[in-house]
Amino acid sequence: MGNPSTDEHPEDDGARRILLAGPRSFCAGVERAIEIVERALRSHTSPVYVRKQIVHNAYVVDDLARKGAVFVEELDEVPDGATVVFSAHGVSPAVREEAAGRGLDVIDGTCPLVTKVHAKARRFAARGDTVVLIGHAGHEEVEGTLGEAPDSIVLVDTLDDVRDLDLPDPERVSYLTQTTLAVDETAAAVDALRQKFPMLQEQSSDDICYATTNRQNALNAIIGEADLVLVVGSTNSSNSVRLVELSRRQGTPAQLIDRATDIRPEWLEGVRTVGLTAGASAPPALVTEVVEALAALGPVTVEEREVTRETTHFGLPVVRGAAAAKSANGVPTGEAART
Structure with a gap:
């Protein structure tokens, strides 16, 4: 399910306006991590374990679990020699050493x-x-x-x-x-x-990722016109929570929701303009779901405010060891990373 279509008639009497912040939803690192797990599931007959949530989104994790991924908190839950995917958030060297010591077949989903x-x-x-x-x-x-x-x-x-x-x-x-x-x-x-610390060593570039910055800038572009901001994302998603906090700091009520079913009717009382965005780990389909839920309550108009277009792409990791010998439809599970 793709992004919702837009209606260019905000002047319609009685219609609630939805302002869509753009960019929103998946970033390149999240797309890469999900694809890594999906490829591993297609190419392995034995279970594919994932340490921690591959990305911080309940919908994504539940969907991959339905497809066969086995999510664990720590490596001691993974059988020796099994395949394990590291999440997009990265792991410490100690975790990598433990995996190597137990002969685990590691596929690294860490965001570049x-x-x-x-x-x-x-x-x-x-x-x-x-x-x-x-x-x-x-x-x-x-x-x-x-x-x-x-x-x-x-x-x-x-x-x-x-x-x-x-x-x-x-x-x-x-x-x-x-x-x-x-x-x-x-x-x-x-x-x-x-x-x-006046002698603090300066960095040549910021660590906050482009997707986090873009989603905050996009929300900033609509906060002033919104009576309420809805952020699609899970409670453990840092960048999603930051979007809620950003809106509230600027005086616009905001709510974090996993799905459209989380919307409470009382939030919408007196609300004529809803700002809508999604954290970098939330699927675009869930934004569409929210638009459809709001439309079911009465007429809506939808306007997209895109502050920038994201073109970043991260290639998949090169898979070594036992995983490299397995393939899906004759295509190796790993390929050289590129940006």
């Missing part, structure tokens, strides 16, 4: 943009820096990054955390960020780091 953050963590730590990681404790991406140099990385979540930092060498400090943070809040945290 997360992989770049891991590489920076290793590089910054190797040159002797204390690395301040801005992110949310317990998030899988953060856990993976921390594992790259646990003795050299310090996690901060709030401005108070930054103010309380006491580092061994204030002149050798660099920073990284989780890829799915709020752009404005992260900028404030970095500014606070600069004030506390």
Whole structure:
């Protein structure tokens, strides 16, 4: 199911207006991770295990589970020698070592943009820096990054955390960020780091990914006209939650929903314009579902506000080991990565 069609008649009397933020829904890293699991399922006769949720979306995980994927929390739930896919959020070196030690057939679904953050963590730590990681404790991406140099990385979540930092060498400090943070809040945290540590090593590029930034910019373009913002995404999706928070910070009520069935009638009382977007792990079909649900309540007009067009594509990983010997319809399960 594709994106909903648009109706260019917002002036219709009595019609509720839906403003669609664009871009929304799947990003390249999410599409890649899902395709990795689907290809593995097609090419393997034995079970395909996935460590953690491949992406943070309940609909996607349930759909892949129906197709045969076995989701586990940790590798001790995976039989020795079995095939396991690592999620888009990445894993620590310790997890990779455990998998190798148990002869697991690993297919890596880590988003290439997360992989770049891991590489920076290793590089910054190797040159002797204390690395301040801005992110949310317990998030899988953060856990993976921390594992790259646990003795050299310090996690901060709030401005108070930054103010309380006491580092061994204030002149050798660099920073990284989780890829799915709020752009404005992260900028404030970095500014606070600069004030506390004037010798802070600057980055050549931001860690917050293009998709997170684009979805926040797209929502910013419609918040001012909306009476209510609906964000399609799961509660454990960091970038989806950040969209809700962004709207609320600017004074527009916002609700996070997994499906159209989560919409409560009282939310829509007095609402003439609904802003609608979706986190990077939410399927486009669920946005269409929400539009159709709103249309079932009465006349609607739909306008798309696209702030940029995304063309990023990530190739699939090269599959080595036992997985490389298996194929779907004669096509190898892995191919060289490209961007």
